[in-house]
Amino acid sequence: MQQNIYDNDTFFENFRGLRSDEINFNEVIESPIITAMLPDLKGRKILDIGCGMGQHAMQYSKAGAASVLGIDISEKMLAFAKENNSADNIAYRRLAFEDLEKIDERFDLITSSLAFDYSEDFGKLMKEIYALLDDGGYLVFSTSHPISTAYDGVYDRYTRTEDGVRLYANLHNYGIEGERHFKWVVEDYEVYHRMISTLINCIAGAGFVIEECRESKVPDDILAKYPDRFGGVVHQPDFIFFRCRK
Ligand SMILES: C[S@@+](CC[C@H](N)C(=O)[O-])C[C@H]1O[C@@H](n2cnc3c(N)ncnc32)[C@H](O)[C@@H]1O
Structure with missing residues (x-):
């Protein structure tokens, strides 16, 4: 089901606060990894899907892209961008x-960046993206990691010591794909959970060659400085990244 939670006032304001915090998951974890996976941007004609507030579009523009088209479902995100x-x-x-x-x-x-979490039909999405690319063109994207979306919000994400230290990440129904609801910014946040093999098979099934895959990791200096904030990522990668070639 198509959703537009980013136009919900409460969600938008809270997300804007999180995203503009200097130490946030997007800037500290997502952005450095996807940036390292991009081809040379000079002269490229780029489409950024789920562009949100436009931070990546601006980054690509400054890096010499010929043009960047940012698309998004949310009016509020686009107005900010x-x-x-x-x-x-x-x-x-x-x-x-x-x-x-x-x-x-x-x-x-x-x-x-982190928009395909909301796609119900990932296979169709991959085929449509493939059709929009020139031969030899790239698709580079991040999405929530299947280990992170195998969660249903009714239990703690982690098995902890009595002192609350995170010992293990918990998985819930990893093998059952589809809508997942849990509390994140709002009470009822909705994403789609897919197995890793589904991601890979949808990408390959559309015709792409997967050139690189990465999983999120927090830089050591950030982890040492903010162990409470990012400590869970040691047990469980939040994001997965693919560079695919047509
Ligand atoms: C987590 S935000 C990421 C925004 C941006 N890419 C970034 O890195 O900051 C997810 C974005 O996906 C957008 N989105 C969600 N569902 C969408 C859909 N069906 N079509 C287009 N954009 C969508 C949201 O409005 C939101 O801006």
């Missing part, structure tokens, strides 16, 4: 990734 992350070579458009067939351009790089 237009106000704070605009440049001559960036365009923003309100469009859901379920409607990619409405795009009549082709790209040589398609990126997406």
